[in-house]
Amino acid sequence: MNRYILPLSVLGTAVGGAVLLKDFVAGGACPSKTTIPGKTVIVTGANTGIGKQTALELARRGGAIILACRDLEKCEAAAKEIRGETLNHHVNARHLDLASLKSIREFAAKIIEEEERVHILINNAAVMRCPHWTTEDGFEMQLGVNYLGHFLLTNLLLDKLKASAPSRIINLSSLAHVAGHIDFEDLNWEKRKYDTKAAYCQSKLAVVLFTKELSRRLQGTGVTVNALHPGVARTELGRHTGMHSSTFSSFTLGPIFWLLVKSPQLAAQPSTYLAVAEELEGVSGKYFEGLKEKAPAPEAEDEEVAQRLWAESARLVGLEMSYGSSERGQRLPK
Numbered sequence: 094m095n096r097y098i099l100p101l102s103v104l105g106t107a108v109g110g111a112v113l114l115k116d117f118v119a120g121g122a123c124p125s126k127t128t129i130p131g132k133t134v135i136v137t138g139a140n141t142g143i144g145k146q147t148a149l150e151l152a153r154r155g156g157a158i159i160l161a162c163r164d165l166e167k168c169e170a171a172a173k174e175i176r177g178e179t180l181n182h183h184v185n186a187r188h189l190d191l192a193s194l195k196s197i198r199e200f201a202a203k204i205i206e207e208e209e210r211v212h213i214l215i216n217n218a219a220v221m222r223c224p225h226w227t228t229e230d231g232f233e234m235q236l237g238v239n240y241l242g243h244f245l246l247t248n249l250l251l252d253k254l255k256a257s258a259p260s261r262i263i264n265l266s267s268l269a270h271v272a273g274h275i276d277f278e279d280l281n282w283e284k285r286k287y288d289t290k291a292a293y294c295q296s297k298l299a300v301v302l303f304t305k306e307l308s309r310r311l312q313g314t315g316v317t318v319n320a321l322h323p324g325v326a327r328t329e330l331g332r333h334t335g336m337h338s339s340t341f342s343s344f345t346l347g348p349i350f351w352l353l354v355k356s357p358q359l360a361a362q363p364s365t366y367l368a369v370a371e372e373l374e375g376v377s378g379k380y381f382e383g384l385k386e387k388a389p390a391p392e393a394e395d396e397e398v399a400q401r402l403w404a405e406s407a408r409l410v411g412l413e414m415s416y417g418s419s420e421r422g423q424r425l426p427k
Contacts, residue, residue, distance in 0.1 A: 095416065107155075116355055118273065122359070125365075125370040125371065125383070127369040128154045128155045129154045129156040130154075130155035130156070132156050132157065132210075133152050133159065133208055133209075133257075134159065134212065135211060135213070135218055136151070136158065136161065136215045136410075137189060137217050137243070137246070138219065139161065139168070140156075140162040140168045141167070141171070142216060142360075143357050143361050144160075144215075144218065145160075145175075146357045146360070147215060147365055148171070148175055148184070149178065149361075150365045151174050151213075151368060152181040152371060153181070155181065158181070159186075159204070160175075161188075162188070162189060163188070163192070164191065165186060165188045171186070181270035182421035186211065188200065190229075191246070192228035192234065192238050192242065193228065193229040194229070194230050197249070198249065200246070201246060205250070211253045211257055211260065212259075212261070213260065213262075216243040216263065216265060218242075218243075218244070220235055221293050222289040222292075222293050223235065223289065225282065227281075233280070233281040235289075235293050236291045239255065239293075240300055240303065240412055243300070243303075246407050247277055248407075250358065252317070255315065255316055258315025259317075260316050260376060261319075261367065263319060263320075263367045264318065265321055265322075266297045266304075266322055267294075267322050268295060270390055273294035274294075274392065275295060275302070275402055277402075280295075280377075280405070299406075301389050301390075301393040302392075302395075303399070303402070304319060304408070305378055305393065305396070305399045306399040306402070306403045307403075308378030309396075312377075317377035318377055319376065319377060319379045319380070319381060320379070320381070320389070321364060321382075322363075322380075324360050324363070324382075328377075362383075366384055
């Protein structure tokens with residue numbers, strides 16, 4: 094019997110260590126118990142994955158949730174499911190295609206017309222490492238959806254957010270931003286050979302830079318904005334990487350994925366935390382990894398790059414132009 098003691102002890106230690114490592118990497122649940130009755134929340138890309146779980150959690154806390162998604166049928170199904178699970182009937186689906194500036198303007202115009210207040214905007218939707226596709230307006234797809242679409246949406250809703258202050262904007266970025274670089278000479282990959290990974294990293298770096306510059310512009314308004322890396326999660330985001338379809342990868346990397354990859358429910362905790370935590374009232378312009386504030390990549394803190402990117406982004410999306418059928422213009426915040 095004694096000969097089994099050492100192997101069993103080693104195995105037990107390894108399993109225990111793995112569980113502790115998984116808990117450490119996952120970051121845990123949102124520590125705040127704050128409820129948000131009467132507050133209106135918009136979550137983009139909320140029909141699946143982290144967005145859906147974030148919407149579910151905020152619906153449980155009493156918020157009036159607007160799921161903003163490209164596929165309206167799936168969005169309505171998700172909204173129905175969330176209403177049934179939470180018994181919160183203030184959960185609604187709206188069409189929003191972040192790959193279309195026209196769709197973004199139409200969505201924003203409807204929100205401005207129909208909603209008295211918008212207290213929380215969670216820019217969650219994303220695509221990752223897709224082929225060299227372009228948006229309806231000719232932008233490289235990852236830059237267009239992950240960054241430019243949310244840049245325009247956020248700016249169009251700023252007056253509503255200011256009128257609802259204190260209000261919060263949460264931008265989902267990624268740890269991948271550390272490998273990103275903003276190439277102002279070729280933002281849309283028209284001159285270089287397309288690199289799907291580099292394009293994704295650039296888009297996520299742009300999100301952090303946008304957060305920094307927007308925070309500067311929002312000082313004194315009561316609106317805060319923070320960027321977030323939620324962690325790597327088991328969602329549909331990785332469908333273009335080939336990992337889900339590879340039996341070899343699933344077999345060889347399965348234990349690593351178990352340790353390092355979060356469930357959508359756990360990955361939604363950081364965005365929930367940034368949306369509701371009382372201790373984050375007034376905190377703005379920061380980057381979080383999970384539940385902890387971290388220093389972003391050096392380029393993400395470059396004010397000159399952030400301001401240049403803002404100006405170029407505003408030009409690309411025509412931010413100074415009126416939107417929808419209205420004659421009212423939406424100007425850049427000064």
